[in-house]
Amino acid sequence: MDGASLGRQFEDLFLPHLNAAYSLARFIARDPVAADDIVQESFLRAFRSFEKYRGGDAKTWLLSIVRNCSFDWSKSSRRAAGVTTDAGPAGHAGSPMLPADGDSPGEAFGDALGRWIPNPDELGDITQDSPETAVLRQSEIDEVRAMIRRLPEPFRETLVLRELEELSYKQIAEITGVPIGTVMSRLARARQMLTQELEHVR
Amino acid sequence: VSACPDKELLLHGLLDGELDAANTLSFEAHLGECAACAAEFKRLQALRSRLRIPGVAFEAPAALRARIAAVVGTEALGRATDSAGVVVLDRDVRVASRDAATGGLAVTAADRQVRVVDESASPAVSTLAGRATVGSKPGMRAGVPAGARSSGLQRGRKPLFAWAWAGSVTALAASLAFVLFVHVPRSNITDELVAGHVRSLLASHLVDVVTSDRHVVKPWFAGKVDFAPPVLELTDQGFPLVGGRLDYIHGRVVAAVVYRRRQHIINVFVWPAGAGPALAGTARHDGYNVASWSQGGLDLWAVSDVDPADLQQLRAAFVTAQAPRTPE
Numbered sequence: 001m002d003g004a005s006l007g008r009q010f011e012d013l014f015l016p017h018l019n020a021a022y023s024l025a026r027f028i029a030r031d032p033v034a035a036d037d038i039v040q041e042s043f044l045r046a047f048r049s050f051e052k053y054r055g056g057d058a059k060t061w062l063l064s065i066v067r068n069c070s071f072d073w074s075k076s077s078r079r080a081a082g083v084t085t086d087a088g089p090a091g092h093a094g095s096p097m098l099p100a101d102g103d104s105p106g107e108a109f110g111d112a113l114g115r116w117i118p119n120p121d122e123l124g125d126i127t128q129d130s131p132e133t134a135v136l137r138q139s140e141i142d143e144v145r146a147m148i149r150r151l152p153e154p155f156r157e158t159l160v161l162r163e164l165e166e167l168s169y170k171q172i173a174e175i176t177g178v179p180i181g182t183v184m185s186r187l188a189r190a191r192q193m194l195t196q197e198l199e200h201v202r
Numbered sequence: 203v204s205a206c207p208d209k210e211l212l213l214h215g216l217l218d219g220e221l222d223a224a225n226t227l228s229f230e231a232h233l234g235e236c237a238a239c240a241a242e243f244k245r246l247q248a249l250r251s252r253l254r255i256p257g258v259a260f261e262a263p264a265a266l267r268a269r270i271a272a273v274v275g276t277e278a279l280g281r282a283t284d285s286a287g288v289v290v291l292d293r294d295v296r297v298a299s300r301d302a303a304t305g306g307l308a309v310t311a312a313d314r315q316v317r318v319v320d321e322s323a324s325p326a327v328s329t330l331a332g333r334a335t336v337g338s339k340p341g342m343r344a345g346v347p348a349g350a351r352s353s354g355l356q357r358g359r360k361p362l363f364a365w366a367w368a369g370s371v372t373a374l375a376a377s378l379a380f381v382l383f384v385h386v387p388r389s390n391i392t393d394e395l396v397a398g399h400v401r402s403l404l405a406s407h408l409v410d411v412v413t414s415d416r417h418v419v420k421p422w423f424a425g426k427v428d429f430a431p432p433v434l435e436l437t438d439q440g441f442p443l444v445g446g447r448l449d450y451i452h453g454r455v456v457a458a459v460v461y462r463r464r465q466h467i468i469n470v471f472v473w474p475a476g477a478g479p480a481l482a483g484t485a486r487h488d489g490y491n492v493a494s495w496s497q498g499g500l501d502l503w504a505v506s507d508v509d510p511a512d513l514q515q516l517r518a519a520f521v522t523a524q525a526p527r528t529p530e
Contacts, residue, residue, distance in 0.1 A: 044277065
């Protein structure tokens with residue numbers, strides 16, 4: 001097969017899952033800029049090993065690559081954080097909604113920017129709502145996202161794959177490379193943490 | 203937390219629809235009897251509906267979508283050319299023309315209606331525009347070049363993450379650039395040209411007519427655009443002719459003459475002088491070089507990722523070839 005039709009076939013199979021890929025990367029890396037890079041790198045890796053892809057669930061295959069890329073990034077960014085000390089602004093740019101732990105500078109910047117200029121990508125279609133509804137809706141969305149972001153890994157990725165991507169236990173097991181039993185217990189633990197947090201707030 | 207610790211996973215299994223029929227039945231019966239488990243199940247359901255309000259999952263930015271399409275397209279093209287050079291590129295190109303043939307209806311429709319296109323916004327406009335953007339995705343124009351080049355990913359196959367966190371300053375610059383990118387309406391002509399160039403590289407629509415023979419390309423354009431684009435044989439100067447294509451730039455159908463420079467593709471967009479904005483000179487745009495000039499009553503724009511010097515050389519070749527004005 002030549003490059004052109006291979007490229008087309010690849011796009012047909014995997015571009016439909018771009019949002020899922022991006023969302024997973026956003027929730028694992030907790031950093032919008034990194035998520036961009038991670039997803040681009042993932043698609044490139046996927047394309048380069050496309051010849052090894054033997055049918056099967058395209059979404060699962062792609063998301064497992066995204067996940068690996070995300071954790072590669074986390075590792076290297078942790079390493080980089082040790083070396084680069086000028087990640088300073090992150091400390092005070094963080095919004096009160098964000099936990100002080102693990103969140104990388106990028107997310108803080110993203111949110112800081114978001115306060116002056118709404119990111120149209122994240123506002124999405126809420127422009128159709130009245131301004132009040134839109135604001136309410138967005139703040140609700142932000143709260144849920146922050147709640148998920150505060151979950152430690154591997155509970156976070158498991159929950160995102162189940163609740164946001166609505167994947168089956170089997171698919172999640174394939175993506176995360178653990179037995180189904182482990183997926184189940186992680187999911188139970190993730191939900192337990194979330195319900196406890198919700199009850200705490202109330 | 204669960205009232206019956208041994209049943210906790212069943213609770214989640216039921217919520218997730220992962221229990222088989224027998225377990226579902228027996229566990230539902232248990233929920234009817236055990237108030238604590240029923241309460242826990244309600245809590246989980248409430249949590250789920252909270253988590254699943256629409257909009258929590260992130261949507262990929264349009265610019266990213268375009269970048270990926272461009273990167274994959276370039277990679278696909280690179281694969282074709284890497285393996286066997288010119289020969290494979292030719293095959294690649296033939297695929298493109300075969301694709302054009304499968305869309306034969308659109309092609310012939312375009313043939314007949316190009317003149318209509320120029321006069322009014324007829325359905326042919328969308329046909330053509332649609333054809334011109336084969337392989338591109340929504341949002342393409344918004345930011346194709348955004349980082350297709352600057353990322354350097356597809357060229358130097360270095361691991362991404364070595365540079366990704368060079369510093370938070372870079373991150374800030376990048377996110378700023380992204381925000382601004384989206385907000386500023388991009389109607390700049392070089393944007394459109396670079397987008398047209400990248401689209402053509404998406405490997406599904408590089409050329410409509412495939413030939414290195416200018417005597418084939420030139421008449422092919424004759425029936426399709428109301429001007430005669432210069433189609434030159436420049437193999438001696440190191441610019442073999444790949445073919446011709448129609449594109450849709452700045453609200454009109456334009457001719458694109460495609461050349462190759464080593465492994466790079468050069469699109470030369472041509473339209474009548476005055477039909478679009480003019481800019482004599484060269485520009486660098488998101489890693490692509492754009493050179494433009496006028497000759498023989500036409501505006502020409504060359505777009506490529508080759509060195510600006512190469513584009514200058516191409517321009518010089520065009521200008522000198524035109525100078526004697528030998529009738530074709």
